[in-house]
Structure formats: C-alpha cells, structure tokens
Amino acid sequence: MMMTGDWIDVGALGEIPLRGARTIKMGAGGEEIAIFHTSGGKVYALVNRCPHKQGPLSQGIVHGDAVACPLHNWRISLATGEALGEDEGCVPTIPVRVDAGRVLISRIAMLTTLAAA
Amino acid sequence: MQALDFQRPHGGLFSFWSLKMDFQGTGIGPDERDDGPRRGDVQRLVVIGNGMAGCRAVEEILARDPGRFRITIFGAEPHVNYNRIMLSPLLAGEKSFAEIVINDAAWYADNGIELVAGDPVAAIDRAARTVTSESGRTVGYDRLLIATGSDPFIIPVPGRDLPGVVSFRDMKDVDAMLAAAGKGGDAVVIGGGLLGLEAAHGLTLRGMKVTVIHLMPTLMERQLDEAAGWLLKTELEARGQTILTGADTAEIVGDGRVEGVKLKDGRTIPASLVVMAVGIRPSTALARAAGLAVGRGVQVDDHMVTSDPAILAVGECIEHDGQVYGLVAPLWEMCRALADGLVAQPTGYRGSVTSTKLKVSGIDVFSAGDFAGGDGAEDIVLRDAARGVYKRVVLREDRVVGAVLYGDTADGGWYFDLLRKGEDVAPIRDVIIFGQAFAQGGGQADPKAAVAALSDDAEICGCNGVSKGKVVASIQAGACSLDAVRATCKASASCGSCTGLVEKLLALALGDAVEAGPKTICKCSSFTHDDVRREIVAQELRSIPEVMQKLHWTTPDGCSSCRPALNYYLLCAWPGAYVDDQQSRFVNERLHANIQKDGTYSVVPRMWGGLTNPRELRAIADVVEKYNAPMVKVTGGQRLDIFGIRKEDLPAVWADLNAAGMVSGHAYGKALRTVKTCVGSEWCRFGTQDSTGLGVQAEKMSWGSWMPHKFKIAVSGCPRNCAEATIKDFGIVCVDSGYELHVGGNGGIKVRATDFLCKVSTEQQALDHCAAFIQLYREDAWYLERTAPWIERVGIDYVRRRIVDDEVGREALTARFLFSQSFSQDDPWAARAGGADREQHAHLGEFRPVQLLAAE
Ligand code: SRM
Numbered sequence: 001m002m003m004t005g006d007w008i009d010v011g012a013l014g015e016i017p018l019r020g021a022r023t024i025k026m027g028a029g030g031e032e033i034a035i036f037h038t039s040g041g042k043v044y045a046l047v048n049r050c051p052h053k054q055g056p057l058s059q060g061i062v063h064g065d066a067v068a069c070p071l072h073n074w075r076i077s078l079a080t081g082e083a084l085g086e087d088e089g090c091v092p093t094i095p096v097r098v099d100a101g102r103v104l105i106s107r108i109a110m111l112t113t114l115a116a117a
Numbered sequence: 118m119q120a121l122d123f124q125r126p127h128g129g130l131f132s133f134w135s136l137k138m139d140f141q142g143t144g145i146g147p148d149e150r151d152d153g154p155r156r157g158d159v160q161r162l163v164v165i166g167n168g169m170a171g172c173r174a175v176e177e178i179l180a181r182d183p184g185r186f187r188i189t190i191f192g193a194e195p196h197v198n199y200n201r202i203m204l205s206p207l208l209a210g211e212k213s214f215a216e217i218v219i220n221d222a223a224w225y226a227d228n229g230i231e232l233v234a235g236d237p238v239a240a241i242d243r244a245a246r247t248v249t250s251e252s253g254r255t256v257g258y259d260r261l262l263i264a265t266g267s268d269p270f271i272i273p274v275p276g277r278d279l280p281g282v283v284s285f286r287d288m289k290d291v292d293a294m295l296a297a298a299g300k301g302g303d304a305v306v307i308g309g310g311l312l313g314l315e316a317a318h319g320l321t322l323r324g325m326k327v328t329v330i331h332l333m334p335t336l337m338e339r340q341l342d343e344a345a346g347w348l349l350k351t352e353l354e355a356r357g358q359t360i361l362t363g364a365d366t367a368e369i370v371g372d373g374r375v376e377g378v379k380l381k382d383g384r385t386i387p388a389s390l391v392v393m394a395v396g397i398r399p400s401t402a403l404a405r406a407a408g409l410a411v412g413r414g415v416q417v418d419d420h421m422v423t424s425d426p427a428i429l430a431v432g433e434c435i436e437h438d439g440q441v442y443g444l445v446a447p448l449w450e451m452c453r454a455l456a457d458g459l460v461a462q463p464t465g466y467r468g469s470v471t472s473t474k475l476k477v478s479g480i481d482v483f484s485a486g487d488f489a490g491g492d493g494a495e496d497i498v499l500r501d502a503a504r505g506v507y508k509r510v511v512l513r514e515d516r517v518v519g520a521v522l523y524g525d526t527a528d529g530g531w532y533f534d535l536l537r538k539g540e541d542v543a544p545i546r547d548v549i550i551f552g553q554a555f556a557q558g559g560g561q562a563d564p565k566a567a568v569a570a571l572s573d574d575a576e577i578c579g580c581n582g583v584s585k586g587k588v589v590a591s592i593q594a595g596a597c598s599l600d601a602v603r604a605t606c607k608a609s610a611s612c613g614s615c616t617g618l619v620e621k622l623l624a625l626a627l628g629d630a631v632e633a634g635p636k637t638i639c640k641c642s643s644f645t646h647d648d649v650r651r652e653i654v655a656q657e658l659r660s661i662p663e664v665m666q667k668l669h670w671t672t673p674d675g676c677s678s679c680r681p682a683l684n685y686y687l688l689c690a691w692p693g694a695y696v697d698d699q700q701s702r703f704v705n706e707r708l709h710a711n712i713q714k715d716g717t718y719s720v721v722p723r724m725w726g727g728l729t730n731p732r733e734l735r736a737i738a739d740v741v742e743k744y745n746a747p748m749v750k751v752t753g754g755q756r757l758d759i760f761g762i763r764k765e766d767l768p769a770v771w772a773d774l775n776a777a778g779m780v781s782g783h784a785y786g787k788a789l790r791t792v793k794t795c796v797g798s799e800w801c802r803f804g805t806q807d808s809t810g811l812g813v814q815a816e817k818m819s820w821g822s823w824m825p826h827k828f829k830i831a832v833s834g835c836p837r838n839c840a841e842a843t844i845k846d847f848g849i850v851c852v853d854s855g856y857e858l859h860v861g862g863n864g865g866i867k868v869r870a871t872d873f874l875c876k877v878s879t880e881q882q883a884l885d886h887c888a889a890f891i892q893l894y895r896e897d898a899w900y901l902e903r904t905a906p907w908i909e910r911v912g913i914d915y916v917r918r919r920i921v922d923d924e925v926g927r928e929a930l931t932a933r934f935l936f937s938q939s940f941s942q943d944d945p946w947a948a949r950a951g952g953a954d955r956e957q958h959a960h961l962g963e964f965r966p967v968q969l970l971a972a973e
C-alpha cells in the first residue's frame with residue numbers, strides 16, 4: 001500500500017473481481033471499506049455497511065451500478081450509497097479513481113469516515 | 118506514476134550549457150545567434166515533435182497567418198509527418214507508408230519549414246530561449262511548441278529488454294513486427310485494449326499465431342461493457358486468436374532473445390515476438406526537466422499555453438483541466454484553440470468528449486461517453502442475436518450520456534452527436550435505440566404509430582418468416598396474448614427479438630384487451646424460465662453473456678434474480694463443461710458458509726445420515742475452542758452448526774475439519790442439504806430395514822449436486838416415521854416388503870405432506886429412483902422453486918409418468934444425474950483450504966488509522 005498526497009493506492013484493479021468487491025480494513029475492529037468493480041468497468045468505494053442492518057455490502061450480488069445486500073436484499077446505489085426502490089437509507093461513499101490500473105482512494109474521505117464511525 | 122524518467126541528455130549537455138554562457142556573456146538574443154536577424158515582426162517558432170498534433174498546429178497557424186513565424190520542427194523519428202493511427206492498417210497490409218503520409222517533403226519546403234528529423238530535442242533552456250538536440254544542434258525560439266505525444270508504457274517485468282519485445286507506437290515498431298512476422302511462428306500481445314487488438318489483428322493477417330494476454334476480465338474494458346467485450350472476444354477467437362483474460366504477466370523468458378511469456382499462474386506461452394500494448398504515458402520528460410508545471414501531462418490553459426508564457430504544448434503530452442487524451446479528435450480542437458490564441462482571436466479549448474472505434478476489418482465496435490451508467494442513469498438495450506448486434510444507449514435526465522455499439526455501428530455518429538450537444542431526447546426516447554433512420558423517420562417517434570405504419574407484408578419475425586399481416590390475422594382470430602400469438606403463428610416464438618413488435622401489434626389491435634403473458638424470469642427478459650431453459654439446450658448457449666445476447670436481455674448484465682438462475686441453468690445443462698460464475702452466486706454459495714446477521718458465518722460439516730463419531734466430535738470441539746466460536750448447536754437437520762466464524766478464518770476452520778475427514782454440509786446451498794435417518798432395523802425394535810445405512814448411501818450419492826432450491830431427504834425405518842420422511846423433498850419409508858417412496862414434501866413456510874410415488878423392493882431401486890427424481894427436478898423446475906410448489910404446478914401424475922411408467926426414461930435420468938455428479942463431488946472446503954479463491958476471504962488491504970494520518 002502506497003500513501004502519498006491525497007490519494008492512497010490500495011491495490012491493482014485486477015485484484016477486484018468483475019461484478020464483485022474487495023474490502024479494505026481500517027484497524028482492528030474498525031470500519032471496512034468495500035471497493036466495487038462493475039461490469040461497465042466502473043469502480044466505486046462505499047463503507048461496507050448496509051443502511052438497513054449493517055449487512056456487508058461487499059458480499060452482495062453486483063449488477064449494473066447497484067449491489068443487492070446479502071442480508072435482506074436491499075438494493076444500494078454504488079454511486080450515491082442510497083437505497084433504491086421502496087427502501088430508504090444511505091451509506092457513505094468514498095471518492096475513488098483508477099490510474100494506470102491502480103485503485104486510489106481519497107485519504108481525506110477515509111479520515112472523515114473513520115472519525116464519523 | 119511516471120513511466121519514463123528524464124534521461125539526462127548525453128552529448129548535447131555540455132554544448133547546451135556553454136552556449137547558454139555565451140548568451141549571458143554577450144547579451145545577444147537567442148535567434149540572432151542561429152541564422153541571421155529577425156525580419157520585421159517575423160518570430161521564430163520551434164516545434165518539438167513532428168507528429169500528428171505538432172504538424173496540425175503548424176497547419177492551423179499557417180492557415181491563419183502564413184507570414185507570422187519562421188518555423189523549425191524537430192522530430193525524433195527519421196520521417197515526415199505520417200498518420201499514426203494508420204499504423205494499424207499498415208501492419209495489417211491494408212496500406213503502404215506512402216499512403217499514410219500526411220505532410221510530404223514538399224509541404225515543408227513550400228511553407229519554408231525547416232525539418233530536423235531523426236534528431237530529438239534533448240533539452241530546453243527557458244532563460245536563453247533555446248532548444249538543443251541530441252546531436253548538439255541549438256536553435257533559439259520566440260515561441261516554443263511542445264508536441265512530444267506519448268511513450269508506450271512498458272510493464273516492469275523481467276525480460277522486458279530482450280530482443281523481440283516491442284511496443285506499438287511508431288514506424289520503427291511496425292518494421293520490427295513485420296520482420297518478426299516474416300519468419301512466422303507465435304506472437305504474444307500483452308494488452309487487450311484498442312492498440313493491442315489492432316496489433317493482434319495485423320499479426321494474425323501476417324500469418325502469425327497470436328495470443329492476447331489481458332489483465333482484466335473483459336477486452337477493451339475502458340471502452341466496452343461486459344456484454345460487448347464478450348461478443349468481441351468470441352469473434353476474435355473464431356478468427357483463430359487465443360484470448361486469455363484475467364491473465365497477469367510474470368516474466369518474459371528467453372535466452373538472448375524472447376522465447377515466451379510466463380504468466381503468474383505458472384503457464385508459459387511460447388512467442389518469438391512480444392508486443393507490449395498496455396497503455397501510454399504522456400511524454401513529459403523534457404518539459405519537466407525544463408521546470409514547466411507538469412501533472413499527469415504538461416499543464417496548459419485554454420489557449421494551450423504552459424506555465425511559461427513563451428511555451429505552448431499540444432497533443433497527447435498535455436493535461437488540460439485535469440484531463441489527458443489518447444485519441445486524435447481532441448488534438449484537432451486543441452490545435453484550433455492554439456492557433457486562434459497565438460495568431461488570431463483567442464477562442465479557447467474546453468475539453469473534449471471522445472468516442473472510440475476499433476480498426477479491425479469486419480468487426481464494428483463503437484463506444485462513447487460514460488457507459489457505466491451510475492445513479493439516475495437509464496439503460497436502453499437492444500440485442501439482435503441473428504445479426505450479432507448489441508446496442509446500448511445510456512440516458513440521464515433524458516440526455517444521452519454514453520453509448521456502446523457492437524456489430525452495427527452505423528448510428529454511432531448520431532448518438533455521439535446527441536451526446537455532445539446534450540440534446541433532450543425525451544420525444545424520441547422509445548425509439549432511440551432503433552437508430553436515426555427510425556427515430557427521425559417522418560415524425561414516427563411514437564413506436565405504436567411506427568408499427569401501425571408498417572405494410573402488411575413487412576416482416577415481423579425474421580426467424581419464422583412471419584409478416585405483419587399474419588400476426589394481425591392471428592390476433593383477429595382470437596390470439597389475445599403474446600403466448601397465444603407465439604402458439605398460433607410462431608411470431609416471436611424463436612429468438613424473441615420481435616417480442617416488442619408483437620406486443621405493439623397486440624396493443625394496436627386489442628387495446629386494453631391484451632392478456633398478460635406468463636411470468637418472465639425477471640424484468641430483464643421477456644422469456645419465462647421454461648423458455649430460457651429450453652433455449653439454453655436448443656441453441657447450445659454456454660455462458661451467461663451468451664444467453665443474454667441470444668435471448669435479448671434488456672439490461673447489460675442482468676440483475677440479482679436472473680444471474681443466479683442463469684448460472685444454475687447453465688451448470689445443469691453442461692455438467693463438467695460450464696465454468697461456474699462466482700459473482701452470480703449468493704454470498705453463502707460463494708463463501709461456502711451461512712452469513713449471519715452480524716456478518717460472521719456459520720459452519721456445518723456433513724454428518725452422513727446423522728451419524729458421527731468421537732474423531733469428528735473432537736475436531737468440532739477443537740474448532741469451537743480454537744476460533745472462540747460463541748455457539749455450537751444441534752440443528753434440526755441432525756448435525757452440528759458452529760456459529761460466529763469470521764470470513765478470514767473460514768479456510769483455516771475448514772482445513773481443521775477436513776483433517777478429521779469431514780466435508781462441507783452445504784447448509785448454505787441450493788443443493789442437497791441433509792439426509793435425516795432414524796436408527797432403523799439395526800437397533801430399533803420396530804425397524805424393518807436398515808434406514809440409517811440407506812440414508813448414508815443416499816447422501817453419498819447425492820451430496821454436492823446443485824439444484825433449483827435446497828433439497829432434503831429422509832429415511833424412516835418404519836411407518837412411525839421418526840425421520841419425518843413425509844415432509845421431505847424425497848422421503849423413504851421402509852416397510853417389511855420394501856421401500857415406499859414419497860416426493861414433494863415440505864416442512865417449511867407452508868407445510869405439505871409428500872405425494873406417494875411408488876413402492877420398490879430393493880435398496881438399489883430406491884437409490885435409482887431417488888437419483889432419477891432429483892435429476893427430473895434439476896432439469897425441469899424453475900430456479901428457487903422447491904419440489905413442493907414444482908409438483909403442485911406440473912402435477913404428480915407427470916412425475917409418475919416420467920419416473921415410474923417410463924422405465925427407459927428413468928434410467929436415462931439416473932444416468933444423467935450420476936454423470937453430473939462425477940464432476941460435482943469435490944469438497945469445496947478442501948479446495949478453499951488448499952488456497953483456491955484466496956481473495957474471497959482476504960481483505961484487499963489493511964491499515965491502521967495512524968498510517969493515514971502519517972501520510973499527511
Ligand atoms: C440451522 C437450522 C436451524 C437449527 O438450528 O436447527 C436452520 C437454519 C436456517 N434455515 Fe432452516 N434450518 C434448519 C433446518 C430446517 C428444517 C428442518 C429440517 O431440515 O428437517 C426446515 C423445515 C423442513 C424443510 O425445509 O422443508 C427448515 C426450513 C427452512 C426454510 C423454509 C423452507 C421452505 O421451503 O418453506 C427456510 C427459508 C428458505 O430456505 O428460503 C430456512 C432457512 C434457514 C436459514 C438458511 C435462514 C437464512 O437464510 O439464513 C437458516 C440458516 C442459519 C445458519 O446460518 O445456519 N429453513 N430449516 C437447521 C439446519 C439444518 C442443517 O443441518 O442443515
């Protein structure tokens with residue numbers, strides 16, 4: 001893991017399965033961040049915690065730009081973190097970008113997320 | 118992430134500094150020193166880079182004011198300016214060098230341009246306003262234009278410097294490839310993007326056997342979505358290329374010359390030529406060394422001026438508004454803005470939206486804008502399997518934001534135009550996917566009106582050759598639903614791509630009287646589960662993207678309902694051949710454990726027929742202690758469930774259980790769960806047969822099989838039925854004279870007692886009937902339909918006919934089940950404990966909050 005400036009290199013895009021996610025763990029017992037890779041090639045980062053009852057979103061089925069939570073099947077928008085359809089709730093998203101096949105996430109946003117957790 | 122470090126200029130360095138000293142000493146302006154004084158207000162323009170952007174900028178300047186500058190162009194390549202994008206057709210043998218030249222020697226001469234070709238600039242001196250070339254030639258400037266393009270990115274693996282490893286950027290690379298191709302043999306192209314695929318195409322046409330190695334799971338993932346990437350891969354494979362996706366290069370091997378590429382998974386692909394086409398980096402070394410502001414590229418303002426007002430930059434080497442570009446279209450706009458700012462009325466560059474085409478003859482691919490969708494985005498998908506067409510237009514707030522086209526790209530320009538103009542497409546939304554001709558065809562933006570306007574002999578269903586007249590006739594004759602139309606005139610009964618048209622004809626003819634059809638698999642498709650299952654077998658569809666393409670899925674990658682269903686249907690249809698798609702499985706089946714409300718997992722090892730022994734019990738006890746499992750419980754299925762295991766610890770837990778001889782109990786799966794037994798004739802005073810032993814045999818036969826839903830078996834030793842066999846999917850009740858077989862029971866949400874199937878006299882017959890029943894259920898039922906609702910739907914008589922009356926059919930079912938089982942009885946836990954799919958259990962990264970702060 002490389003940490004310089006505002007973006008933190010957390011790994012290669014190739015390590016995140018297509019239509020899947022991998023997690024970043026922040027300290028013992030800390031919050032997890034889920035990094036998603038969609039079939040359209042987009043990458044998103046969200047706190048790994050369903051707004052319903054904290055289900056690990058990283059383990060859900062990814063389709064389009066949404067994930068179905070593995071616990072009770074809420075659909076969460078990967079772009080905004082908001083629950084779709086009938087359900088209501090929102091999980092924080094974290095700015096993420098890909099450069100030369102490496103996944104970079106925003107350090108400030110991670111710190112803010114940590115502080116809020 | 119700078120790929121190319123600044124190379125200190127060799128020979129040129131000293132003369133450079135000494136010249137600079139001269140100027141400072143004499144105080145003479147730079148251009149006086151070179152060749153004569155200024156004439157009037159003619160200024161000196163030096164261009165670094167004799168490529169597409171540099172020369173275009175010069176053309177734009179000349180067009181506005183031919184007399185403003187005296188121009189010198191330095192080019193690293195020993196050629197006049199040629200069209201770089203045509204290197205692909207050149208490699209493929211479709212064009213000659215003469216045909217791809219943009220500006221020939223006469224152009225330079227006619228415009229009084231001095232071309233220094235084959236002598237790259239080694240340094241810029243901003244104080245003295247001079248550039249010095251590698252050979253030591255120094256030229257002064259009033260304005261300097263940097264147009265150095267990009268450098269190919271070379272992945273830092275061992276062997277990258279071996280002879281025979283080339284990039285794909287300029288004429289020299291093409292010459293090297295042609296020389297290698299002349300000898301035939303194997304070529305490996307690393308990189309399945311635009312450049313790599315064009316290189317692979319060219320080399321294939323030149324007679325080489327080409328393998329493309331691509332790190333990502335789909336080709337051209339930056340331009341294409343999964344569906345289009347799959348079509349492209351299929352087509353290239355049909356042309357004889359080998360495409361390895363998800364393949365990571367470890368090393369290029371060879372003794373003195375390249376001999377092959379070794380992948381991280383251990384495979385080695387032989388090759389006498391390796392083309393690296395994994396990406397490009399703006400060529401910024403000169404600018405950086407000169408102290409100009411450089412980010413990902415040389416930073417410029419809207420008029421292409423760098424942080425030094427005397428220096429401009431244009432082309433792939435620049436960064437504008439945080440963006441860098443790797444295509445030619447933006448260059449034209451940049452060059453226009455540059456010339457306007459330099460010699461005319463400044464207009465300014467505002468960034469470009471780009472579109473991509475692949476230049477591989479016979480393959481039409483188009484992509485533009487943001488096709489990944491995202492929030493508030495709406496996908497419109499059209500698939501025409503017969504023609505191999507996939508079209509996807511992405512809308513946001515009624516404006517086109519992206520498009521991916523495969524197979525028919527005629528409307529690419531139109532979509533791109535709508536996208537760039539940000540036009541409101543609400544009025545043509547329903548027909549936009551059919552293309553410009555249809556959407557703008559004489560005010561027929563209403564799809565119903567468009568269909569109404571079709572003539573009676575217009576063909577509706579291409580597969581079955583059904584005209585509009587015939588469809589209308591069958592509707593008028595009483596076919597009031599899609600299904601009825603399919604049944605009477607066959608329209609839309611095959612590939613289904615005309616379903617939309619038929620529905621519109623129904624709506625036109627009947628208005629509200631149209632009857633709803635049977636339930637489709639999900640909202641992504643107009644097909645029912647039965648249709649999908651039938652077509653998978655009939656058309657030999659072998660992967661999820663293929664099913665989606667051939668059956669006209671209306672979403673790019675399905676949803677969480679259809680993906681698991683398709684994955685199961687394919688697995689059932691092609692045992693041993695189909696490769697399971699893990700991402701289409703619910704978490705429990707992906708992690709081989711049951712997820713709990715707190716995100717931990719429960720682990721249930723198999724206890725054959727409910728039997729256990731001290732060794733197993735000890736292993737379970739040890740696991741409970743070793744991993745601090747907060748609870749261990751006897752389940753309703755006659756085995757032990759260990760709770761509260763973390764995802765990361767699962768493989769280690771399984772390894773410990775495996776060591777005691779236990780395998781996965783599939784308590785998480787749409788699969789065989791438990792086989793409950795009672796003690797039977799061995800101990801029980803009423804027992805008639807060995808129900809325990811038979812239960813163990815049934816479990817050994819059927820474990821590991823994937824099913825439409827979970828499946829439970831029980832064997833009771835007498836009609837007292839202590840194993841509750843009559844509320845199981847398959848129940849055996851032993852009697853003195855043999856075995857009574859029962860099916861379709863359910864003890865869950867809605868209790869259903871079994872239907873009696875038949876009575877048999879031997880254990881083997883009981884097992885054979887069990888296998889046949891499971892296979893019938895596997896082949897017939899809809900995904901997530903348990904045996905109870907399935908039998909209520911098809912009727913127990915149907916099941917009896919297939920299993921009891923039709924002996925040959927039953928034997929065939931049994932044989933198919935056993936064949937399928939020969940591939941599925943591997944313990945998934947052992948594989949995982951051995952390291953397979955390690956990433957499923959590991960975090961991508963882990964760090965402590967202090968590390969985050971330390972980075973500040
Ligand atoms: C562990 C266990 C309860 C127990 O502690 O005894 C259990 C636990 C769950 N059952 Fe069950 N069922 C358990 C025996 C049963 C039984 C009894 C049996 O098998 O004899 C039944 C009724 C018989 C039947 O299936 O017809 C049963 C009927 C259900 C149902 C309703 C099924 C139905 O068709 O109506 C569900 C829901 C479903 O599958 O959709 C369910 C679902 C579940 C789930 C998977 C709920 C979930 O999705 O998380 C529970 C998983 C907990 C876990 O992590 O292990 N469980 N469940 C039993 C595991 C047996 C085993 O060794 O594998």
Ligand SMILES: Cc1cc2nc3c(=O)[nH]c(=O)nc-3n(C[C@H](O)[C@H](O)[C@H](O)COP(=O)(O)OP(=O)(O)OC[C@H]3O[C@@H](n4cnc5c(N)ncnc54)[C@H](O)[C@@H]3O)c2cc1C
Nearest residue numbers: 166168169170192193201202237238265266432433444445
């Ligand atoms: C095989 C291939 C196919 C392509 N196909 C397409 C396509 O279909 N569509 C599309 O839009 N784009 C395509 N491109 C990309 C397109 O060619 C580039 O976007 C375009 O050429 C960029 O123009 P440029 O002037 O910035 O860089 P270049 O055209 O690369 O020009 C830069 C020039 O500067 C020279 N140079 C570098 N450093 C120095 C120095 N220190 N001194 C002197 N000279 C120097 C280089 O040698 C080069 O000649 C393709 C590229 C390649 C390689």
Ligand code: SF4
Nearest residue numbers: 714752753758865866
């Ligand atoms: S009965 Fe309900 S609560 Fe109990 S294990 Fe089964 S699903 Fe869970």
Ligand code: FES
Nearest residue numbers: 050053055069072
């Ligand atoms: S916790 Fe995610 S849907 Fe309930």
